[in-house]
Amino acid sequence: MSGQMNKIEKQSWQCCKCKIPMSPGNVKITYLGNDFTIELLKCPQCGLTLVPEDLAVRKMLEVEQSLEDK
Amino acid sequence: MDHKQLRELEEKCTQGLPPACTTTCPVHVDVKSFLAEMKAGRFDGAMKILRKALLFPGIISRICDHPCQAACKRREAGDAVSIAALEKTCVRMSSIPPERISILTKKDKRVAVAGGGLSGLTAAFDLATKGYSVVLFESKDRLGGSIWDIPEEILPRDVILEETAVVANLGVEIRFNATVGENLSLTDLCRDFDAVYLGAGRYSQDTFNLQTSREGRILIDPVTFSTSQEGVFAGGGLRTGREYSPVLSHSDGKRAAKSIDRYLQKVSLYASREDEGPYQSRLFTSTKGVEPLSAVVPADPVQGYTREEAIQEAGRCLQCECLECVKACEYLAHFKGYPRKYLRDINHNLKMVMGAHTANKMINSCSLCGLCEEICPNNLNMGEVCKNSREIMVKKGKMPPSPHDFPLRDMQFSNGEMFALARPEPGQESSKHLFFPGCQLSASSPEYIVKTYSDLRKKLTGGVGLMLRCCGAPADWAGRKEHFLEARQEIVRLWNEMGKPCFILACSSCYQVFQNHLPEIEIVSLWEVMDRLGLPDVSTGKAGAGKVAVHDACTTRQEKHVHDSVRRILGRLGYEVEELEYSREKTECCGYGGLMSFANPELVRKVIDRRIKESETDYVAYCAMCRDKFASRGKRTFHLLDLIYGGGNSHLAEKKDPGYSQRHENRARLKDKLLKEIWGEKVEKAQGFAAIKLDIDDELKAVMEERLILVEDVQRVIDYAERTGNKLYNKDTGHFMAYHRPVSVTYWVEYSPRGDGFAIHNAYSHRMQIVGEVEK
Numbered sequence: 001m002s003g004q005m006n007k008i009e010k011q012s013w014q015c016c017k018c019k020i021p022m023s024p025g026n027v028k029i030t031y032l033g034n035d036f037t038i039e040l041l042k043c044p045q046c047g048l049t050l051v052p053e054d055l056a057v058r059k060m061l062e063v064e065q066s067l068e069d070k
Numbered sequence: 071m072d073h074k075q076l077r078e079l080e081e082k083c084t085q086g087l088p089p090a091c092t093t094t095c096p097v098h099v100d101v102k103s104f105l106a107e108m109k110a111g112r113f114d115g116a117m118k119i120l121r122k123a124l125l126f127p128g129i130i131s132r133i134c135d136h137p138c139q140a141a142c143k144r145r146e147a148g149d150a151v152s153i154a155a156l157e158k159t160c161v162r163m164s165s166i167p168p169e170r171i172s173i174l175t176k177k178d179k180r181v182a183v184a185g186g187g188l189s190g191l192t193a194a195f196d197l198a199t200k201g202y203s204v205v206l207f208e209s210k211d212r213l214g215g216s217i218w219d220i221p222e223e224i225l226p227r228d229v230i231l232e233e234t235a236v237v238a239n240l241g242v243e244i245r246f247n248a249t250v251g252e253n254l255s256l257t258d259l260c261r262d263f264d265a266v267y268l269g270a271g272r273y274s275q276d277t278f279n280l281q282t283s284r285e286g287r288i289l290i291d292p293v294t295f296s297t298s299q300e301g302v303f304a305g306g307g308l309r310t311g312r313e314y315s316p317v318l319s320h321s322d323g324k325r326a327a328k329s330i331d332r333y334l335q336k337v338s339l340y341a342s343r344e345d346e347g348p349y350q351s352r353l354f355t356s357t358k359g360v361e362p363l364s365a366v367v368p369a370d371p372v373q374g375y376t377r378e379e380a381i382q383e384a385g386r387c388l389q390c391e392c393l394e395c396v397k398a399c400e401y402l403a404h405f406k407g408y409p410r411k412y413l414r415d416i417n418h419n420l421k422m423v424m425g426a427h428t429a430n431k432m433i434n435s436c437s438l439c440g441l442c443e444e445i446c447p448n449n450l451n452m453g454e455v456c457k458n459s460r461e462i463m464v465k466k467g468k469m470p471p472s473p474h475d476f477p478l479r480d481m482q483f484s485n486g487e488m489f490a491l492a493r494p495e496p497g498q499e500s501s502k503h504l505f506f507p508g509c510q511l512s513a514s515s516p517e518y519i520v521k522t523y524s525d526l527r528k529k530l531t532g533g534v535g536l537m538l539r540c541c542g543a544p545a546d547w548a549g550r551k552e553h554f555l556e557a558r559q560e561i562v563r564l565w566n567e568m569g570k571p572c573f574i575l576a577c578s579s580c581y582q583v584f585q586n587h588l589p590e591i592e593i594v595s596l597w598e599v600m601d602r603l604g605l606p607d608v609s610t611g612k613a614g615a616g617k618v619a620v621h622d623a624c625t626t627r628q629e630k631h632v633h634d635s636v637r638r639i640l641g642r643l644g645y646e647v648e649e650l651e652y653s654r655e656k657t658e659c660c661g662y663g664g665l666m667s668f669a670n671p672e673l674v675r676k677v678i679d680r681r682i683k684e685s686e687t688d689y690v691a692y693c694a695m696c697r698d699k700f701a702s703r704g705k706r707t708f709h710l711l712d713l714i715y716g717g718g719n720s721h722l723a724e725k726k727d728p729g730y731s732q733r734h735e736n737r738a739r740l741k742d743k744l745l746k747e748i749w750g751e752k753v754e755k756a757q758g759f760a761a762i763k764l765d766i767d768d769e770l771k772a773v774m775e776e777r778l779i780l781v782e783d784v785q786r787v788i789d790y791a792e793r794t795g796n797k798l799y800n801k802d803t804g805h806f807m808a809y810h811r812p813v814s815v816t817y818w819v820e821y822s823p824r825g826d827g828f829a830i831h832n833a834y835s836h837r838m839q840i841v842g843e844v845e846k
């Protein structure tokens with residue numbers, strides 16, 4: 001899944017707490033006991049991440065549903 | 071419900087079973103497919119189908135006594151399809167050569183066949199292809215037996231010679247002028263061969279010293295065709311005598327050959343032979359509304375049908391099938407199959423441990439409405455199957471979480487402190503009655519609850535208590551038995567506490583739940599109460615108020631007294647009642663039942679659109695969800711209370727579904743209002759996240775509704791982000807972005823401060839969890 005999930009919106013988001021720009025990094029996500037690593041924008045310091053809308057409502061939804069029927 | 075029961079249920083559905091023409095045909099020609107090919111003008115394809123059942127198609131098609139036609143369903147709307155004439159036409163017009171016949175490996179067993187008529191030839195044919203050494207003894211010097219008595223114009227001699235020659239080509243040894251009982255004894259045959267088939271024909275008087283019936287005919291077992299002597303089988307004219315039928319002889323030969331094969335292989339002669347020979351079809355086929363058509367008469371009766379005539383005549387075949395429930399239920403049609411097939415899929419789905427459970431969505435999409443049971447000639451209820459399947463899936467931990475998560479949380483809300491309430495009437499110690507409006511009517515039309523409760527208190531003595539909460543239907547529909555039982559238990563506890571009042575139910579789904587699962591509680595529908603006690607003063611009838619079409623709720627399908635009360639109320643209000651084609655016990659579900667709308671939103675739109683097209687007249691529903699569903703797709707629909715308390719004001723029929731967030735809000739406000747106005751209690755103002763003011767435009771509201779995101783979910787995200795500082799900032803747009811996962815869904819909100827609240831720019835969610843994220 002990782003290969004398809006790394007489309008990251010180039011937006012100028014920054015972490016409010018750490019006051020530094022977000023940059024691409026690996027993030028672990030999990031559903032129903034299945035773990036995946038995907039590339040997302042995240043805060044290099046505290047690790048706060050950003051899941052873009054498109055990823056959430058399309059690819060993630062698809063994967064969620066296929067895992068639910070496993 | 072186990073796998074065996076599922077298979078038994080499968081048997082209830084007759085769709086896909088052979089139609090009457092095929093089951094009446096002794097050799098079970100696939101008449102339906104044959105006629106479909108003929109209708110399409112594919113005569114070679116039709117010929118191939120004939121050859122599957124007829125070993126001598128040239129002969130049989132010309133002389134068949136066609137018992138199939140007497141059973142043809144077409145007779146209920148015109149003449150039977152001229153099946154025999156079409157078979158004849160097909161054989162005449164198709165030039166496709168027969169396929170090569172393959173012969174199984176040679177076996178070391180020898181079979182004697184006595185008689186070269188149709189049954190003997192058939193038995194010899196089948197046994198030879200099974201690999202046996204077959205010797206055929208024929209008393210004359212030609213093959214065919216009594217078919218030579220048929221006039222040449224009907225059965226040309228070259229056809230007999232050509233088709234009977236096939237048997238010799240299969241390696242059958244033929245001895246002419248050999249008559250068993252004359253120049254050949256049965257004892258000799260039994261000594262020289264491993265099995266014997268007697269097909270001596272209808273004129274044979276000989277009984278070969280075998281046991282006979284009182285009429286003096288050889289005793290032949292009707293299933294196996296065996297005689298009193300082991301290894302000796304008989305059939306054809308010997309069995310049928312004067313009722314001789316060529317196609318039945320053909321069938322006898324096949325069935326006897328099957329027995330001989332089993333006998334020589336030493337396996338059971340009787341096992342699974344129910345559907346051999348002619349039998350009654352179980353397939354139900356409705357001919358309602360089928361335009362009657364008479365048979366096509368060939369312009370030249372001697373020659374028979376022309377190509378065009380044959381195509382036309384074959385076109386009269388109804389292509390018999392049942393599908394009654396599929397025609398009535400959009401859900402069953404949606405998955406492109408029928409219950410027999412669905413049951414197989416469900417059985418497979420429940421059995422499977424690993425791999426894709428492809429029937430999950432199908433199981434969760436049914437509205438559980440029970441219409442299919444009313445329609446099906448064998449009363450198969452797919453709703454029950456789907457509900458049981460859901461319970462099994464939950465029990466095995468195989469239920470996907472997403473389809474039912476939202477409605478279950480909605481139920482939790484209604485049974486939580488924001489809505490749940492149980493009080494006796496103010497100033498009354500006990501409650502003889504209790505008004506239970508249900509969570510959905512309270513969410514759709516809270517104003518009517520207050521009015522109804524006041525009226526009930528005026529009209530009923532002995533105290534009318536009030537209970538606000540959810541009956542538990544969502545958990546029941548979701549197959550969450552334990553979850554449902556918890557909700558049930560709480561209702562029973564409160565009922566006991568309040569002195570076991572009779573529940574007055576305004577919602578049809580509640581009515582069904584109480585009826586099925588809370589038998590200890592006495593219930594009555596609000597409509598019956600209003601029917602009996604009279605309507606409130608505000609709603610005095612004005613004759614000629616207009617016409618309305620009643621949509622009965624599927625959850626009160628069997629409650630005739632409720633249907634009647636509703637109609638009497640409408641009459642008293644001055645309305646003329648239009649009955650929809652599907653009404654009362656045959657009513658359709660609006661799409662809310664069984665949580666269909668959460669499992670399959672696409673299907674729900676189809677279900678609603680089908681229902682609302684049934685009449686141009688304004689609808690009246692007596693379930694809040696039915697009303698809101700229809701209105702959401704543009705159908706003018708009243709709730710019965712709109713006519714009672716709203717004076718039937720035209721705009722009420724167009725009122726929009728309030729949406730999920732507003733439903734919560736309406737319930738909470740209703741509780742506050744009742745507490746304040748009826749019990750005189752002070753209600754505290756919203757605090758914490760619920761006090762956060764949001765500005766959301768209509769477009770985003772619609773998106774959130776579709777994504778099942780509530781205003782309170784958004785408030786929680788902002789509350790969390792603002793408290794913890796866990797948020798992102800976009801310096802180009804000035805927007806903040808934050809996420810929060812209260813339980814099983816992660817919500818994302820893009821927002822910016824506005825006035826004393828926040829403007830919301832986007833909201834979305836996912837169920838996957840970001841590992842390491844802060845849970846709070």
Ligand code: SF4
Binds near residue numbers: 393396
């Ligand atoms: S009504 Fe439906 S379930 Fe019943 S026999 Fe026909 S196709 Fe099968």
Ligand code: SF4
Binds near residue numbers: 141144
């Ligand atoms: S209408 Fe067609 S399918 Fe039905 S019984 Fe007659 S021939 Fe068979």
Ligand code: SF4
Binds near residue numbers: 399400436438442
């Ligand atoms: S219960 Fe209702 S929705 Fe389900 S299959 Fe039967 S008719 Fe269709």
Ligand SMILES: [Zn+2]
Binds near residue numbers: 015017019044046048
């Ligand atoms: Zn940070």
